[in-house]
Amino acid sequence: MHRSLLESLTVQRESPEYLQISMAAAMTLGLVPGQFYRNTKLSCINTLLTYPSGCHATCAYCGLQKAREVEYSKKNFIRVEWPTVALDEIIDRAEKVGHVERLCIAQITHPRAIRDTKEVLERVLRRLGDKIFVSLLINATGTTYQDILDYKKLGADTVTVAIDCATPEIFERLRGKPMNSPHKWETFWKVLEWACDVMGDGYAGCHLVVGLGETEQEMIETIQKVRDLGARTHLFSFWPEEGSMMEKEKPCPAPQYRRVQFARYLIDNQIARYEDMKFNENGQVIDFGIDKDTFEELFWSGRPFMTSGCRGKTTEVACNRPFGDSSPTDIRSYPFKPEKRDLERIRKQLFDYEMTTNYPDILNPSVFRYQ
Template sequence: MKIRISYGTAISMGLIHAKMLAKPITAYFMTYHEGRCRNNCAFCPQARESRADLKKLSRITWPVFELETVTEKVKTGGFARICLQTIDYPDLVSDVLTILETFQPLGLPVSVSITPVEEAVLKRFKELGVDYIGIGLDVASERLYPKIKDSLYSWEDMWRFTEESIEVFGKGKAFVHIIIGLGENDREVIETIQRVYDIGAEVSLFAFTPIKGTRLENLNPPPLERYRKIQIALYLIRKGITHLEDIKFREDGSLISFGVGKEKLREILKDEAFRTYGCPGCNRPYYNERPQREPYNFPFNPGKNYVLEVLDSLGLR
């Protein structure tokens, strides 16, 4: 059986010889399928109508290796967790179960990002060492969801699956993925973030990355300033410091204020607001950005003065 491995994970395992600027703490894998995904997400290289390279997911290359070889190499990589990404195809659940059964003797906790499956399947995942589920809602706007996702699963299907995942794995064990920069406005993003936390799930933010061969290949990535504002709002909601009803927006949906004064914001905001936030041990090095640029999500501590630098740049210090 074959499996895809993120380029950085393959380097950490010694399967590829190259340099890394930041080592992945989690081993990132993806199911292998000769064809494309059944869904047709406009941003995804794996999409049904995409012309992009199937080795790609976001800007990362995922080379193919034999599962048996990979399983042996995981032992020497010093990883804290395994994260299995999936694309949707007829034999997906069977393949995921085979992979989980193969990885189970390693004793590492496992996260699985997957399209909706039955509750019985989730319970079997749990028996095989899975403790977190990733849900690719991706589009933060119900208005835009059917246009961009073009998926077998509706907006409400994804929310039902999130709730089912929480029932099986527990509060805080379902991570809803949200991509910033798909045409949504700030109000839509923050309404969605609040809904996620209201039902007991968590949010993991991504920045839209244009990939050649996808339907959105000509769309620009989100401005870093806007992304930082949404990261701050997410951090404040996640920590229970503010709520959607406290946050103010303009008529066009753009964010005006966080419902927290500048002085308090300076006291309470930590650099973790700008680091990758996901399952324990997730740092996703340079998943959305090139190493030469300031990352949307830092895979490491950005430095003790970074919070003040961000607040200065946003006029919030």
């Protein structure tokens, strides 16, 4: 993309009049040129509240954390820059794109985030309520039960909480006191429980990131806990964001992600439970708790390896976040149904317990955008 266009789209403005949107959403809305690899289509417009003082938290793995010395609107999040666009323009454009089925409003940690989420939600649904669903990706810190009741009353379809870490120790280390960050494990689970309670079974979600230091067993146990509460897991493969405190860490190994992806699919669709699965001494899944025929059928369907996220009006997953957690050279969450050649590669990864193979990957392309 031309540098001057990128500069003009990343001028710092303020919510609720302006929102940041993912680069994929900007392409879908025709704001930036480009086509997705293998003609992937995005049916969800992912937006993010934005303020000059940025996010007031400091999660170690996040590209938006306050410690980064870059103008806030130019920071990157889930691998790419997020252009800043007027809310009215987003609504106008979304109305014209035939295949948009959902819009997601993601909060950051900021004193105005909850109030502004309600205003944006109201304005989007006033214009597009008969066409699309709206999800909220909320920050648990500062959220009350009444806020979730308000979100539901205003028309939110799904409320999702980004717990991200599988264990309390990892959560504390990467998002809590040692990071000078305000988040607490207990608060996030309490708010997820409230979301399940208010929104109902299937209308609450939990974002979890694989590869932050947990074992497969720990992550899968947490996915089961989320499902038992009535929520579904939206899974991400850890990618070291440029400028985050973890930028020098390695991405989540593909084999680890494949096994957790498969297990998540079984748990969320109630095909098997965590207790049915078996793990080796390294906490890696060695038995998914299903018979061979079921395994083969599900494996070759490719569905377990597709992005997990909120559904659309006509699609199982509207929020497919194209290449949000990997490069197109080694896709982790497939935004489309993987083909036979993809599945052959996935199979090798799924049964790789040594994890010494260096699956091809390229450097995070966003590293070079502002040089």
